[in-house]
Amino acid sequence: MTRTVYLNGDYMPETEAKVSIFDRGFLMADGVYEVTSVLDGKLIDFAGHVKRLERSLSELDMKKPACFDDLLAVHRELVARNNLVEGLIYLQITRGSDGDRDFAFPDPETTEPTVVLFTQSKPGLAHSTQSKTGVKIISIEDIRWGRRDIKTVQLLYPSMGKMMAKKAGCDDAWLVEDGYVTEGTSNNAYIIKGGRIITRQLSNDILHGITRAAVLRFAREAQMEVEERSFTIEEAQGAEEAFTTSASGFVMPVVEVDGVALGDGTPGPVARRLREIYLEESLKAAI
Template sequence: MTRTVYLNGEYLPETEAKVSIFDRGFLMADGVYEVTSVLGGKLIDFEGHAKRLERSLNELDMKKPAAFDDLLEIHRELVRVNEIEDGLIYLQITRGSPGDRDFVFPDPETTEPTLVLFTQNKPGLADNPAAKKGMKIISIEDVRWGRRDIKTVQLLYPSMGKMMAKKAGADDAWLVEDGHVTEGTSNNAYIVKNGKIITRALSNDILHGITRAAVLRCAKEAQMEVEERNFTIAEAQEADEAFVTSASAFVMPVVEIDGAQLGDGVPGPVANRLREIYLEESLKKAI
């Protein structure tokens, strides 16, 4: 079935949606994005994603598209017309196509942003078999730009990191800067030692994950101890367990880091419990 997508105010068949070759998202990676999960036909953490999207636009001095206040209804319409029960909605806003290629930003009063949304159908998204097996992680140097807190479309190095992991027979990579783990290629990173959850504190160095915020809130409500601080790969390898969080993977256990097995080599109780709590709470609040 041909998907219906949204482009600048229109719902179109995906085969008919077209963006200018002069769009700054294409030429300069001058754009931001969000991915919202759909479970049971409802949106997970939509409000958090919308707030972070607005923050990203403000940080880049990027104009909001005319339909910004209608994003919830656009998401719901795409879920409806594409008959999405479980899956994802990808949203991207770029600075638009002012004309010829130029490093200088166009005048926002004369250039409209480009707004694109499309769905991805993923049946059984919450029942990912990987959550029962756990992920294997490698570490790589973090050489990304310094504003990782802005969710931009500059995803080449994260893509390269995932390919490095695949080549090494692993599932993903954790990025390391100045001897400490920043985050995963597309997720936030955590370790667990003696029942305590440890994850890097928020700053410009990492993405302010929407799932991260929800999972830490769930952890504290469940009387789990949380410490936000830097940690090393060596410390992670000595941890009892580890996991990552993201909008599409939710809470995903990690069982191996750079060849070192964590604990018994199976998903640990803290990660398993947090995944259970997060999914339960998220479904209650889904819209």
């Protein structure tokens, strides 16, 4: 089935959507994005994603698109037009195109941002096989730019990291800088040690995950102890459990790190329980 997508104010078949070859998203990776999960036809953590999107635009001195205040309506319309029950909605905003290539930003008074939204149907997203078996992780050097807190479309190295993991017979990679894990290629990283949930503190070094914030809030409400600090791969290998969080993976148990099995090599009780809580509470608040 041909999807209906949104492009610069219009809904159209995906086969008819076109963006200029001079768009700065294509030429310079000069754009930001968000991805919102859809469960039972409703949006998960939508307000958090929009708030982070606004911050990303501000950090890059990028003009808000004219449709910014209507983004909820656009998301809902795409859900309806594509009969989306379970899946994802991707939103990308670039600095647009002034009809040529230049390192200097185009004049925001005369160049409108490019706004694209599209859906991905993912039946079984909430009950994925991986969440039951857990994922295997490799570690790689973190050589990304220093502003990982901005959710930009420059995703080449994370893509390479996923391919490195695939080549190694694993599922994903954790990035390591100065001896400490920053985050996963497309997720935040956690270990459980001595009953405490440990995850890197917020800074420019990691994405300020919307799912991360919700999961840590739910964990504290459930009287789980949370410690925000850096940890090493060696510490992760000696942990009782590990997991990742993301908008598309929710809470994903990690069962192996660089060839070392965690616990008995199956998803641990804390990760399983956090996934249950997150899905239950998020569905209650979905819009």
